[in-house]
Amino acid sequence: MLLILTGEGPSDIGACKSPIGFCRNGDFQPGPMAVLVDQIVSARLRLNYSVLSDKPDCVFYVGESRLVQKIAKLKQHRKNLFLSGKKKDQETGYYFNNARAFGLIALELEGEADDTGPAVFFRDSDGTRSTPGADWSAKWASIEQGFLRAENPRGVPMLPKPTSEAWLLCAAQEHPYQNCPRYEELPGNQASPNHPKKALDKAFGAHRNAAELYDWLRENPIDLDRASSMPSFDRFRERLNTVLDQVVAA
Numbered sequence: 001m002l003l004i005l006t007g008e009g010p011s012d013i014g015a016c017k018s019p020i021g022f023c024r025n026g027d028f029q030p031g032p033m034a035v036l037v038d039q040i041v042s043a044r045l046r047l048n049y050s051v052l053s054d055k056p057d058c059v060f061y062v063g064e065s066r067l068v069q070k071i072a073k074l075k076q077h078r079k080n081l082f083l084s085g086k087k088k089d090q091e092t093g094y095y096f097n098n099a100r101a102f103g104l105i106a107l108e109l110e111g112e113a114d115d116t117g118p119a120v121f122f123r124d125s126d127g128t129r130s131t132p133g134a135d136w137s138a139k140w141a142s143i144e145q146g147f148l149r150a151e152n153p154r155g156v157p158m159l160p161k162p163t164s165e166a167w168l169l170c171a172a173q174e175h176p177y178q179n180c181p182r183y184e185e186l187p188g189n190q191a192s193p194n195h196p197k198k199a200l201d202k203a204f205g206a207h208r209n210a211a212e213l214y215d216w217l218r219e220n221p222i223d224l225d226r227a228s229s230m231p232s233f234d235r236f237r238e239r240l241n242t243v244l245d246q247v248v249a250a
Helices: 033-043 065-078 087-113 133-149 164-172 181-183 196-204 210-219 229-250
Strands: 003-006 014-016 020-022 027-030 059-062 119-122 155-158
Touching: 003 033, 003 164, 014 059, 020 065, 020 210, 027 059, 033 164, 033 229, 059 087, 065 087, 087 119, 087 133, 087 155, 119 133, 133 155, 155 229, 164 181, 164 196, 164 210, 164 229, 181 229
Parallel strands: 003 059, 003 119, 119 155
Antiparallel strands: 014 027, 020 059
C-alpha cells in the first residue's frame, strides 16, 4: 500500500529536503500532520509498525511546484478547470484545481508503482468566527469534486478548521482532550492573539518548530477517538478510514 501526500509546507504534512516538486523515501522530511496520517493508518490496519519510519519507500510527497506544473497543463483544456471571477468562487476553485491536479498525479504514481493507496490532500481552512461554517463545507466539497473530476476514488481531504494547530491543541492543552471543539472556533486570522499557532505556543510554554512538533507527536500519539470530538478531524479520519478499508479489500 502507498501513502501519497501533499500539503502546504514543513509545518504540516512536510516537504522535500531538496527544492523539488516530488520526493519519497529519504528525500521526504515528514511534518506533524504526516505523523497523524501515519497513526490513523496504523490504528485502522492494526499495524505493529510505522509506514513513515519502517516503509518510507511507500510514502510519496507531491510539492506545490509539481501541482502548479500539472495545473498549467490542464489550463490547455480550460473546460477542465474551475473558473470564476468571484472571490469566494476563486477560493473554492483553488481547492478544486489543486485537488484535481493532485488526484491525477496520484493515479500516475500508483500506475508507476503498480500499487494503490490513499491520496491525502492537506490544506488549512483558515476560517474565522465571522465566517459561516458553510465555507468550510464548501472547501471540503471543492476538494472532493476535484478528486471526482480526476476520477481518483482514493482522495482524502485533510482540512483542519481553522488550522492544523487546532488539532494539536486538543492533545497539548493543560487538560488533554477536554472541550476540543472550541479550538475549531478560534480565529484563522494570524494577527489575532487567539490564533491557534499562538494558543499552541502558550500550551507548550514556548514555540515549537516543525521538527519539534513531529517528535512530540511521535512520542505522544493522538488519542484518535477523543480527538474525533472535533468535527473537521472526525470528517478527515472517517474519510481516511473508508479509503483504507477500500484499499485493503481490493
